[in-house]
Amino acid sequence: MTLRSGREPRQSRRRGVRDDDQASRQPFVDTGWEGYDPAEVADARGSRPGQAAGSENRRNYRASRSGGIGSVLLFAVFALVLGGIVLGALYSFARPAILHAIVDWGAENPTALKLPLVADLVRGELGASLTEPVDATDLREIVLQIAYGDTTADIGDALVQTGIITDSRAFVFESIERGETYNFISGRHLVSKAMTVDQIIDSLTTPPYNPPTIRIAFREGLRIEQMVAKLESVEANPTDPALTLKLDVNLYYQLATNPTPDLLARYHWLKLPEGASLEGFLFPATYDVAADTSALQLIEQQLDAFAANAPAALLVLPPDQIYQTVQVASMVETEVKLDTDRPLVAGVFVNRLDRKKWPTGLMNSNPTVNYANDSVWLASHPISSWVDYTFWTPVTGSTPLAKIVFPEKIAPYNTYAHGGLPPTPICSPGLASLEGAVAPDTQDGYYYFLAKNDGTGALAFAKTSAEQTANEKKYGYLP
Numbered sequence: 049m050t051l052r053s054g055r056e057p058r059q060s061r062r063r064g065v066r067d068d069d070q071a072s073r074q075p076f077v078d079t080g081w082e083g084y085d086p087a088e089v090a091d092a093r094g095s096r097p098g099q100a101a102g103s104e105n106r107r108n109y110r111a112s113r114s115g116g117i118g119s120v121l122l123f124a125v126f127a128l129v130l131g132g133i134v135l136g137a138l139y140s141f142a143r144p145a146i147l148h149a150i151v152d153w154g155a156e157n158p159t160a161l162k163l164p165l166v167a168d169l170v171r172g173e174l175g176a177s178l179t180e181p182v183d184a185t186d187l188r189e190i191v192l193q194i195a196y197g198d199t200t201a202d203i204g205d206a207l208v209q210t211g212i213i214t215d216s217r218a219f220v221f222e223s224i225e226r227g228e229t230y231n232f233i234s235g236r237h238l239v240s241k242a243m244t245v246d247q248i249i250d251s252l253t254t255p256p257y258n259p260p261t262i263r264i265a266f267r268e269g270l271r272i273e274q275m276v277a278k279l280e281s282v283e284a285n286p287t288d289p290a291l292t293l294k295l296d297v298n299l300y301y302q303l304a305t306n307p308t309p310d311l312l313a314r315y316h317w318l319k320l321p322e323g324a325s326l327e328g329f330l331f332p333a334t335y336d337v338a339a340d341t342s343a344l345q346l347i348e349q350q351l352d353a354f355a356a357n358a359p360a361a362l363l364v365l366p367p368d369q370i371y372q373t374v375q376v377a378s379m380v381e382t383e384v385k386l387d388t389d390r391p392l393v394a395g396v397f398v399n400r401l402d403r404k405k406w407p408t409g410l411m412n413s414n415p416t417v418n419y420a421n422d423s424v425w426l427a428s429h430p431i432s433s434w435v436d437y438t439f440w441t442p443v444t445g446s447t448p449l450a451k452i453v454f455p456e457k458i459a460p461y462n463t464y465a466h467g468g469l470p471p472t473p474i475c476s477p478g479l480a481s482l483e484g485a486v487a488p489d490t491q492d493g494y495y496y497f498l499a500k501n502d503g504t505g506a507l508a509f510a511k512t513s514a515e516q517t518a519n520e521k522k523y524g525y526l527p
Contacts, residue, residue: 170221171221174217174218177213177214177215177245178222179244180244181242181243181247182211182212182213182214182241182242184242185242186240189238189239190210190238190239191236191237191238191338192206192212192236192237192238192239192252193235193236193237194206194232194233194234194235194237194252198232198234200219200220200224200229200232201216203219203232204217204218204219207219207239210239212239212241212248219245219248219249222245222246222249226246228249233252233255233256235255236258236259236338237257238251238257239251259338259339260291260338261336262282262291262293262337262338262339263334264334264336264337264346265333265334265335266330266350267332268332268475268478269477270475271419271422271439271475272301272304272325272326272330273426273434273439274434275300275304275330276304276434277431277434277435279300280297280431280432293337293341294340295337295342298431301431302343303344304325304327304330304347306325307320307347311347311348314351315351315355317355317367318351318367318370319367319368319370320371321471325472326351327378327473327474327475327476328375328473328476329350329354329374329473329476330347330351331351331353331357331358332478333353333357335350337349358479359479359482359486361486373485373486374477374482374485375469375473376394376398376485377394377473377482378474378475378476379393379397379411379415379474380397380481380484381478381481382413382418382440383413383415385505386504387480387484389506390480390483391487392494392507392509393497393507394481394484394485394488395488395489395491395494396494396497396509397411397469398488398490399490399493399494400412400495401468401469405495410463410464410467411467411468412463412464413463413470415440416470417452417462418440418441418443419440419461419475420454420462421441421452421454422439422440422441424458448464449462449464450464450465451465452464452465461474492509494509494510494511495512496513496515496516498520498523500523501524508523
């Protein structure tokens with residue numbers, strides 16, 4: 049038995065040699081055609097019939113090639129149709145999102161609306177919100193306040209919040225289309241749900257509605273309850289006898305002493321300790337308000353005024369430092385008459401917070417005791433009686449201030465008995481006191497001060513107890 053290697057047949061085929069004729073080494077051309085005879089091919093090349101046969105073969109080859117191209121074309125058509133179906137389905141599902149994105153983009157990029165295609169897409173998406181009022185039967189007029197610096201988007205959001213329109217983008221789009229984005233006039237305007245977007249724009253670009261106002265003056269150093277008493281007085285005796293302030297004074301007091309989370313969220317710099325009131329942040333100023341101004345609107349005006357008038361260096365501080373600074377400023381406001389003394393008094397209180405140099409930590413501030421004393425009285429009397437109360441009356445009597453006992457909740461305001469700052473500000477400080485508290489003069493190292501009693505309102509400062517005693521004798525406090 050002869051065993052052949054498994055590689056031999058493949059080697060001989062690779063060399064183009066038949067297995068049964070290796071000795072002669074005659075070349076073998078393997079074309080893959082059965083019965084192919086090279087002699088017949090040679091005869092065909094020299095005769096017409098052979099040529100005809102060759103032509104037939106070429107036609108068959110072309111036919112086979114033609115069939116392949118047709119398949120490719122059919123596949124291409126199929127792919128195009130299938131792609132169209134897929135794109136159509138995607139467009140159907142994605143169209144709302146695409147249009148919504150285009151509308152938002154157009155609202156934020158006014159120049160894009162100059163492109164007719166973008167403008168048409170936005171107009172089609174907004175639809176009836178551009179042309180139809182929210183409620184054609186609701187003719188009640190609502191006052192819309194436009195503040196200086198409000199953008200078109202701000203106004204659109206305010207219109208949505210008051211229910212005048214349903215989509216702020218419609219207002220922004222139409223304002224841009226009409227070229228009115230910079231023509232809105234700050235002030236009070238009358239609008240209604242029966243107005244179209246075009247009519248609203250007309251109203252907001254014409255001189256505002258300015259009804260008669262009532263003037264409310266809150267001076268520096270008032271505590272919240274004094275402001276409430278002031279509002280009670282204004283309500284009873286308005287500047288113009290024909291007007292009556294409709295503000296709910298009880299609601300004002302409720303919001304001022306228990307501000308809502310929504311109200312606080314509007315002012316990023318206003319972070320109050322848990323349970324704290326707005327004491328110290330209702331900026332003292334003169335406000336001209338409409339008779340129908342609400343309690344919330346007045347409080348917002350006061351907080352806005354605080355943000356607009358407070359030292360820039362204050363509002364960039366961390367929230368807890370802002371609060372502490374206002375606490376100090378409120379004490380300065382009640383202690384000082386001359387602006388030049390405010391940084392020095394603020395420096396005294398800040399120095400006393402250093403327990404290493406002032407171990408007791410006591411502020412020893414008379415106004416904080418007066419605040420506590422007034423708070424006890426106010427807690428037991430109705431708001432209507434506060435108008436006739438005299439606030440900040442000094443506590444008198446033989447009992448030392450440090451020994452006066454107040455209810456537990458109010459006791460920490462007695463800074464002769466409790467170290468550190470009072471729990472909250474004790475009044476609304478003015479700008480000069482805020483500036484003094486933001487930049488207290490601690491470098492001079494003062495720990496004491498007293499009024500000179502010379503009619504100027506000036507203060508005398510001391511670094512040591514001995515110096516303070518000398519000033520007390522000098523200015524008539526001691527024999």
